Amino acid sequence: MSPDNVDPRGGRDPGTGAGLFRMHPDGTASRGSRILGIVVLLASAAFLFVALVASPPDDQSENAMGDLVRIMYLHVPAAVACYLAFFVTAVGSIGYLRKRTEGWDLLAAASAEVGVVFTALTLVTGSIWGHIAWGSWWEWDARLTSTLVMFLVYIGYLALRSAILDPVVRAKRAAIVGVVAFVNVPIVHYSVDWWRSLHQGPTISRFDPTIDGLKLFALMFGMLLGIAVYVWLMIHRFRMQYAAAHLEARGLDLALAERRAEASGASATAQAAATAAGSEPVGASTVEKEVLR
Amino acid sequence: MPDPAIPAEGTVAAVLADARLVAAKDLRLEWRSRVVLSQLVPFAILVLVLFGFALDPDRTALQKATPGLFWLAVLFSTVLALQRAFAVEATDGVTDALRMSGLDPAGIFLGKAAGLAVHLGVLEVVLLAGVSLFYGATPHGPLLLVATCVAATVGLAAVGSVYGILSAAMRVRDSLLPLLLLPIVAPVLIAASQAFTAAYEQTSGAGWRWFGLLAVFASLYAAIGIFAFEQLLEES
Structure with missing residues (x-):
């Protein structure tokens, strides 16, 4: 323990931002x-070149989409990543229900957050495509509709997480919802699919261009990149959640120690706070003081 | 917790007995308080009337929309019935009492779901009478109609009970429960509305496929509830 840890403020000047930076000496990165991250960044630049410049427009298939086909290189990878993310959420939920360890819960949470972002991206790109191909921002297309329902289900999952303060109760309930939400995905998909097939009007053009050569490469590259971006974001969200959970727990410990010290006499306050801080691992104590201040 | 020494059939029987106890308790509670009868049924009728205002008194439009409007009214009422059914468990530490009562969690789940299903069943009978009175809709396939009601109600009660206990003790449950529940039951709304359309338009052949989907939904969520309720009851 450094002498810094004895002072509840860690010896830092509260007026400057320096303490904030020291809060996360390593950030969430390793x-x-x-x-x-660097590989993803470089690959993104290469991907943009392949998808937007190098690959040819779609002019061979029956209902040729021309340059419009390029939105697919973003839309399909985002869709793949969001399904992967929600699958990982389900795995994390099942893992939590079996093992009851924090890590599984945080994995489910981090993955769901990133998954919701990718779902939003899928919906937006799908809608833009629809605006050009169908002439309207929204059609009750089976895939678009079931993706929207899935989006709302996982918004609910995140809302549930943010509404429960107790980490154990939150983990358990979120795990059940995480499993139920994933089980629900195919049910919604099939019901919407059947529903649409009943009222199918004139055939609307879908994402089915001729895919070969550089176009196929762009699509595959995009999917791999989408998964890599998902993994990268998920790792950071996971570490963020982990830090937040521990910050919360330690902040509570320190506050308890302070209240106890208040009860036993004002003169002992500093000493008790120091004891509480001293009993914790290095690095964490500076963080919680920042919050309590 | 069931005693491990009790044989498998005994356990199933014990679970069903527990379910009967819980369901009887809920129905007795309703019989004495009459909250569903005096508030929920009028609410459901009110929703039907409001749909009429929204869609014109033109009966052809209402008749065409009857299946969807009927099931929307059921869904909204389900949310209210659920809040009522689990509010009585959340106050005065009843959840703890229930947990320590020695009743099998699966039994408690089945009991809550059965109680809820009976409430919803009564509501649907009133709503069916309501749509034929207000919208002039007359069903042609009564068997499909009844089968759809049963399957959809079991599904709604099962998934509703899972989410009901999940959000029972939370301060934000009034706003959170609909957000969690309604997207999950979207397939019920689609399938039940389509089956009803078939029943009202006398093309019940196509409707049985939708009934199948409802049955799958109901059994799936009943199974999830039976296995997950112990976890949900553990800590609330």
Whole structure:
């Protein structure tokens, strides 16, 4: 324990931002995630070149989409990533129900957050495509509709998480909802599919261009990149949640110690706070003081 | 917790006995308070009347929309019935009492779901009378109509009970429960409305496929509830 830890403020000047930076000496990054981040960044530049410049427009298939086909290189990877993310949420939920350890719960939570972002991206790109191909921002297309329902289900999942303060209760309930939400995905998909097939008007053009050569490469590249971006974001959200959970727990410990000290006499306050801080691992104590201040 | 020494059939029987106890308790509670009868049934009728205002008194439009409007009214009422059914468990530490009562969690789930299903069943009978009175809709396939009501009600009661206990003790449950529940039951709304359309338009052949979907939904969520209720009851 450094002498810094004895002072509840960690010896920092509360007026400057310096303390804020010291709060996260390593941020949420590690060596591995930094390398992944750099690779993703470089690959994104290469991907944009392939998808927007190098690959040819779609002019061979029956209802040729021309340059419009390029939105698919973003839309399909986003859709793949969101399904992967919700699958990981379900795995994390089941893992939590079996093992009851914090890590599984945080995995489910982090993955759902990133999944919701990718679902939003899928919906927006799908809608833009529909605006050009169908002439309207929204059609009750089976895939678009079931994706929207899935989006709302996982918004609910995140709302449930943010509404429960007790981490154990939150983890357990969220795990049940995480499983139910994933089970629900195929049910919604099939019911919407049947529903649409009943009222199918004139055939609307879908995402079915001729995919070969550089176009196929762009699509595959995009999917791999989408998964890599998902993994990178998920790692950071996971670490963020982990730090937040521990910050909360330690802040509570310190506050309890302070209240106890108040009860036993004002003169002992500083000493008790120091004891509480001293009993914690290095690094964490500076964080919680920042919050309590 | 069931005693491990009790044989498998005994356990199933014990679960069903527990379910009967819980369902009887809920129905007795309703019989004495008459909250569903005096508030929920009038609410459902009110929703039918409001749909009429929204869609013109033109009966052809209302008749065409009858299946969807009927099931929308059921869904809204389900949310209210659920809040009522689990509010009585949330106050005065009843959840703790229930947990320590020694009743099998699966039994408690089945009991709550059965109680809810009976309430919803009564509501649907009133609503069916309401749509034929207000919208002039007359069903042609009574068997499909009844089967759809049963399957959809079991599904709604099962998934509703899972989400009901989940949000029972929460301060934000009034706004959170509809957000969690309604997207999950979207397939019920689609399938039940389509089956009803078939029943009202005398093309019941196509409707049985939708009934199948409802039955799958109901059994799936009943199974989830039976296995998950212990976890949900553990800590609330």
